[in-house]
Amino acid sequence: MIEPEVATHVTMDEITALAKRRGFIFPSSEIYGGINGFWDYGPLGALLKRNVKDAWWRQVVDLRDDVVAFDSSIIMHPETWVASGHVAAFHDKLIDCRNCKHRFRADHLASLEQCPDCGMRGTFTEPRDFNLMMKTNVGPMEDSAALAYLRPETAQGIFVNFKNIYQTARKKPPFGIAQIGKSFRNEITPGNFIFRIREFEQAELEYFVPDDGNDLTCYDEWVIARRQWYADYGIKPERLRFYELKPEERPHYAKAGTDVEYLFPWGWGELESIAHRGTYDLDAHMKLSGKDLTYYDEATKTKYTPILIESSAGMDRTTLTMLIDAYEKEKGVDPNGKETERVVLRLHPRIAPIKVAIFSLARNKPELVERAHIIEHALRPFFRSQYDEGNIGQLYRRQDEIGTPYCVTVDYDTLQDGAVTVRERDSMRQDRVSADQLAGYLADRL
Amino acid sequence: MIEPEVATHVTMDEITALAKRRGFIFPSSEIYGGINGFWDYGPLGALLKRNVKDAWWRQVVDLRDDVVAFDSSIIMHPETWVASGHVAAFHDKLIDCRNCKHRFRADHLASLEQCPDCGMRGTFTEPRDFNLMMKTNVGPMEDSAALAYLRPETAQGIFVNFKNIYQTARKKPPFGIAQIGKSFRNEITPGNFIFRIREFEQAELEYFVPDDGNDLTCYDEWVIARRQWYADYGIKPERLRFYELKPEERPHYAKAGTDVEYLFPWGWGELESIAHRGTYDLDAHMKLSGKDLTYYDEATKTKYTPILIESSAGMDRTTLTMLIDAYEKEKGVDPNGKETERVVLRLHPRIAPIKVAIFSLARNKPELVERAHIIEHALRPFFRSQYDEGNIGQLYRRQDEIGTPYCVTVDYDTLQDGAVTVRERDSMRQDRVSADQLAGYLADRL
Numbered sequence: 020m021i022e023p024e025v026a027t028h029v030t031m032d033e034i035t036a037l038a039k040r041r042g043f044i045f046p047s048s049e050i051y052g053g054i055n056g057f058w059d060y061g062p063l064g065a066l067l068k069r070n071v072k073d074a075w076w077r078q079v080v081d082l083r084d085d086v087v088a089f090d091s092s093i094i095m096h097p098e099t100w101v102a103s104g105h106v107a108a109f110h111d112k113l114i115d116c117r118n119c120k121h122r123f124r125a126d127h128l129a130s131l132e133q134c135p136d137c138g139m140r141g142t143f144t145e146p147r148d149f150n151l152m153m154k155t156n157v158g159p160m161e162d163s164a165a166l167a168y169l170r171p172e173t174a175q176g177i178f179v180n181f182k183n184i185y186q187t188a189r190k191k192p193p194f195g196i197a198q199i200g201k202s203f204r205n206e207i208t209p210g211n212f213i214f215r216i217r218e219f220e221q222a223e224l225e226y227f228v229p230d231d232g233n234d235l236t237c238y239d240e241w242v243i244a245r246r247q248w249y250a251d252y253g254i255k256p257e258r259l260r261f262y263e264l265k266p267e268e269r270p271h272y273a274k275a276g277t278d279v280e281y282l283f284p285w286g287w288g289e290l291e292s293i294a295h296r297g298t299y300d301l302d303a304h305m306k307l308s309g310k311d312l313t314y315y316d317e318a319t320k321t322k323y324t325p326i327l328i329e330s331s332a333g334m335d336r337t338t339l340t341m342l343i344d345a346y347e348k349e350k351g352v353d354p355n356g357k358e359t360e361r362v363v364l365r366l367h368p369r370i371a372p373i374k375v376a377i378f379s380l381a382r383n384k385p386e387l388v389e390r391a392h393i394i395e396h397a398l399r400p401f402f403r404s405q406y407d408e409g410n411i412g413q414l415y416r417r418q419d420e421i422g423t424p425y426c427v428t429v430d431y432d433t434l435q436d437g438a439v440t441v442r443e444r445d446s447m448r449q450d451r452v453s454a455d456q457l458a459g460y461l462a463d464r465l
Numbered sequence: 466m467i468e469p470e471v472a473t474h475v476t477m478d479e480i481t482a483l484a485k486r487r488g489f490i491f492p493s494s495e496i497y498g499g500i501n502g503f504w505d506y507g508p509l510g511a512l513l514k515r516n517v518k519d520a521w522w523r524q525v526v527d528l529r530d531d532v533v534a535f536d537s538s539i540i541m542h543p544e545t546w547v548a549s550g551h552v553a554a555f556h557d558k559l560i561d562c563r564n565c566k567h568r569f570r571a572d573h574l575a576s577l578e579q580c581p582d583c584g585m586r587g588t589f590t591e592p593r594d595f596n597l598m599m600k601t602n603v604g605p606m607e608d609s610a611a612l613a614y615l616r617p618e619t620a621q622g623i624f625v626n627f628k629n630i631y632q633t634a635r636k637k638p639p640f641g642i643a644q645i646g647k648s649f650r651n652e653i654t655p656g657n658f659i660f661r662i663r664e665f666e667q668a669e670l671e672y673f674v675p676d677d678g679n680d681l682t683c684y685d686e687w688v689i690a691r692r693q694w695y696a697d698y699g700i701k702p703e704r705l706r707f708y709e710l711k712p713e714e715r716p717h718y719a720k721a722g723t724d725v726e727y728l729f730p731w732g733w734g735e736l737e738s739i740a741h742r743g744t745y746d747l748d749a750h751m752k753l754s755g756k757d758l759t760y761y762d763e764a765t766k767t768k769y770t771p772i773l774i775e776s777s778a779g780m781d782r783t784t785l786t787m788l789i790d791a792y793e794k795e796k797g798v799d800p801n802g803k804e805t806e807r808v809v810l811r812l813h814p815r816i817a818p819i820k821v822a823i824f825s826l827a828r829n830k831p832e833l834v835e836r837a838h839i840i841e842h843a844l845r846p847f848f849r850s851q852y853d854e855g856n857i858g859q860l861y862r863r864q865d866e867i868g869t870p871y872c873v874t875v876d877y878d879t880l881q882d883g884a885v886t887v888r889e890r891d892s893m894r895q896d897r898v899s900a901d902q903l904a905g906y907l908a909d910r911l
Contacts, residue, residue: 040633047538047540047622049626050756050758052542054538058538059537060537061535061626061629062533062534062535062630062634063633064536065534069534069536081849084841084851087508088508088511089505089507089508089511090511092493092503094493094503094663095494095500096498096500099494122605153601154602155601156651159559179494179495183488183507188508201539201647203540207605400527404530
């Protein structure tokens with residue numbers, strides 16, 4: 020048996036314990052026993068995920084003049100999902116055990132002979148299709164006419180609006196449309212913490228290009244851009260791979276596709292897919308709706324259906340990746356020669372939930388406490404900051420564990436010289452900085 | 466009959482036409498005939514709404530050291546909605562006409578005698594309860610055990626996590642928990658554009674205070690803070706009112722409540738509610754779950770259930786308010802003495818979707834086009850910017866209509882003196898500014 024490739028620098032138990040202990044991520048509705056496949060982001064997790072989404076948005080929208088923003092509704096007209104193929108084909112195969120009544124995903128069963136739960140043989144039903152879209156009813160009638168779906172992906176909201184968008188934004192291919200939003204999939208077997216969940220957030224870019232022979236070049240450019248994004252935010256290259264799909268692994272209409280995968284403690288897992296999708300999506304909506312979604316080029320007086328390059332990334336998975344990839348246990352020696360271990364999240368400063376912590380060296384010295392609060396208050400409009408007080412070693416340990424890049428200590432000398440000690444998370448290097456120049460010092464580094 | 470109080474500076478037709486024409490807001494899934502009560506935010510609308518949410522977040526989270534962030538799931542354990550009272554009591558009364566089969570909200574009918582649609586008398590059924598929560602099923606079984614609801618408000622996600630949050634964030638009342646997220650209500654009669662919709666976004670602050678006699682002072686402080694927020698972003702005071710609820714209009718457990726209302730073209734409409742909620746919410750979840758959600762004060766070794774002050778604001782309604790409130794038609798006279806009218810959105814610079822537009826005075830002069838692109842590219846990391854070219858009057862008109870605070874024109878003189886013309890939206894004042902100093906000039910003003 021081949022040893023599976025896994026990340027070994029941290030276990031999922033360590034990550035989930037840290038996430039719970041420090042308030043990154045909690046099971047949803049925990050006081051009622053939780054609900055399988057749903058999670059809540061605590062005070063630090065909500066900031067962390069927000070930063071991950073903002074970092075994506077900055078690369079894909081803010082820094083480009085060829086990508087426009089979009090934000091479509093989670094519940095759309097149900098015909099949308101007929102056109103997209105989700106009603107007919109967004110299925111998992113399920114198998115029931117007639118004896119113990121357990122239900123399994125057929126592709127997760129090692130054998131169709133014997134139930135892994137009750138051990139009986141020959142008790143399985145035939146596999147049957149289970150649609151992964153969550154259904155609801157809209158409007159005051161609870162009949163099939165009012166049936167609607169929670170979107171399983173954000174992309175279709177962009178496709179059905181393609182004409183509205185290019186006309187009002189006056190954009191001409193090549194150009195892109197981006198959105199971030201919640202999607203829902205009724206996963207049979209949610210698992211691996213926030214990796215496979217039923218309610219999740221996607222960041223999708225749909226980039227439309229003319230059929231002029233440059234579509235694969237454009238696809239390559241997006242693969243390079245997205246690779247750069249992960250590098251920019253410090254994801255270790257040895258734990259990231261861009262898996263290029265073989266022709267037989269791609270849909271028939273696609274000329275290329277890449278899965279971006281991260282090496283999690285349980286093995287490789289998909290973070291993002293970058294795909295050439297041909298004209299498949301716009302064609303499908305034109306066919307079912309009877310509406311024109313081609314691009315009309317005023318210059319050449321011709322119309323055509325643009326080719327689509329898509330990047331679809333999971334924001335919860337990327338947030339989990341940031342947590343795992345940043346996690347390090349660092350061995351050291353304390354002043355007494357005793358071996359120590361510190362846990363540090365080496366998060367990129369843009370991703371770190373708290374940018375700077377301000378400490379009062381003593382809890383019971385009003386001058387220090389007041390001075391530290393004044394400094395924290397002055398920094399707050401510019402950097403997400405946090406005041407704390409007490410034992411300095413404990414304070415550093417706590418901030419290291421949540422990835423805060425800088426800690427600032429107000430001590431007795433501060434009252435004399437107006438300077439504070441600034442300690443950097445990764446190098447643990449300490450600088451003495453005038454409190455007046457602190458904002459500038461941090462702005463240069465954050 | 467008393468004339469209803471309405472805003473008259475703009476009609477809803479003008480707002481919806483502008484929103485569609487410029488790409489702020491489209492009907493969801495329009496190519497399939499739309500879906501009643503759901504809307505999509507186009508390129509400018511997505512940026513506008515994002516700015517509105519960021520402005521709320523900045524006041525309520527970023528600039529405070531006593532409020533932490535949170536982000537809970539839309540689908541929660543169904544018992545949540547039993548405890549909150551939504552399963553039992555989140556109803557509208559519906560009445561059917563037995564003749565024409567139309568269904569009405571009982572409180573919307575002027576009389577119970579005669580159907581307003583078919584005109585028949587005595588055809589109404591008795592009123593019956595219709596729950597406004599949207600239902601779905603979670604997990605591979607479609608039975609009642611797997612029934613779940615789409616949350617009708619974000620607040621409950623905070624209440625059930627109260628203990629997890631205060632323990633991990635090490636917060637002691639008074640402190641608050643804030644989140645922004647989607648909620649769903651199966652409104653019987655969606656209407657007034659994006660005002661009454663079925664999928665909407667809320668920004669909620671839940672502020673927990675000790676029972677030390679200062680709860681009403683704290684409530685007052687939040688009313689003042691929120692009033693300041695609307696003033697900061699330029700909402701006209703004569704179109705905004707803070708309606709203080711009378712004792713008989715409040716729930717029994719509430720000591721105070723204020724509805725924040727805006728004067729829309731159809732009359733006053735609620736944007737936000739600020740409420741003293743006593744210990745009702747935490748009590749209800751403790752009772753049903755059997756779990757302890759009290760605060761344990763280590764200093765005094767006592768535990769108590771904190772009192773809740775809530776601010777709950779609708780982000781779609783606030784976005785609509787920003788659009789309507791900023792809308793002005795301004796009469797003027799052109800150089801030939803002809804009367805003109807310009808439509809201008811006087812959006813606060815933080816709220817405006819585009820901060821600065823850069824124009825090339827001529828389309829067919831490569832030196833100008835290139836120079837304008839270079840300037841736009843240099844500004845882009847700092848301000849949301851947009852390049853455009855063509856007739857300068859048309860370009861100004863377009864940017865005025867979408868609320869862009871500054872327009873920058875590259876003309877023939879620019880090639881000689883390196884300076885550009887900067888035109889301010891509201892005053893229409895023009896400054897000649899060196900291109901090198903443009904970023905600083907804009908940073909001072911935006």
